[in-house]
Amino acid sequence: MAGKRWFERPDAMAVPSRESAADPATPEFYTRCPSCTELLYDEALREAIKVCGRCGHHFPLEPELRLLSLCDVGTLVEHDGHLVARDLLGFFDSKPYKARLASSQKAIGRSDAFYSASGAVWGVPVEVGCFDFRFMGGSMGAVVGESITRLYERATERKVPAIVVSASGGARMQEGVLSLMQMARTCAALGRLRDEAGMPYVSVLTHPTTGGVAASFAMLGDIILAEPRSLIGFAGPRVIKETIGQALPEGFQTSEYLLDHGMIDAIVERSALRSTIGRLLRQLLGLPALPDEGRTTGTPAPVREAGSA
């Protein structure tokens, strides 16, 4: 690696992936589980909110499906989808930032890596958002930071709880200090949610939650939940191992390790996230329990666009 700057290395933009590798033996409309090698029918996998029915492996989940799986049917109204990142620094690594943005926008059909909405969970109105890891590794630049700040501000204004589902490689290096600033401003907005509205914030950590996102609002939840076997940490295990020159303990930086060490409150299977959050919010807000607790996710309804941002 000598002589090469880190971002020029072939693996610089590589991100931990748990999608099955492109496998010529996998038939069309099927996905092979990278954990147990079971062949899963794509439609059935989607219906199971992308959890392997055989071994419980949690595949990455698209933000639309994520929010539909968390919120009550027909309650979602999207916000801030019109915010677009700008290349203020004229940043160029192995290719220009503008080109990276354009290719992600084209591939995913969204302007940036965060999706936020108003909705309700078990009848509790909430402001909710989640990362799209497919968009430049879910990295947090100014647009993602602005969207999250606005999410907390809407929650403060409406006096409702906030929920953020994280999956991110951290700050977006192509925006330099502008991306690092987002750590401070999201946390400041979150502070106002507590001080001014006295409303809870539930942080859900999914695979992988790292870098500046893990080092800011993701670890500041009043309640922090994580999906099973997710990578959660600041720097990656390889970097830490090389820095301290020691072998790392077994299971280091997984949800299970963090739970054992008191860093998170619970590990919740994806299928139980909605009921867990619904029950928690109703308890925290002093609302009566719902008689049909334990009901499962309803049929997803299309997401409406907010009339104004």
Ligand SMILES: [Zn+2]
């Ligand atoms: Zn499996």
